[in-house]
Amino acid sequence: MDQSEHADRQPPWWYGIPPVALFLMVYAVSAIFIFTMGSESGIAWASGGVVIGLAAAVVHGAAQAAYDRRHR
Structure with a gap:
């Protein structure tokens, strides 16, 4: 799979939530x-x-981790 096709893809909204914030x-x-x-x-x-x-x-x-395996 060519990595350039995923270069402009934004990660989902939940990807950027820090684990500590999610836990709290x-x-x-x-x-x-x-x-x-x-x-x-x-x-x-x-x-x-x-x-x-x-x-x-x-x-x-x-x-x-699953997102990273599929898209990076």
Whole structure:
């Protein structure tokens, strides 16, 4: 595949989100959801938010790697 055909292609909007920012956004939203819908225990919402935030960061990194393999 010729790399010049992809030279003008812009990466998707989600590609530029830093992993730390993604983790913090997902952590906050999921922790609030767990706190209001499930448990009011601080350990439950904090640990649940961390697990979901890290999972989102891993999926984001995998998506970036897949994009890089296809387009670069």
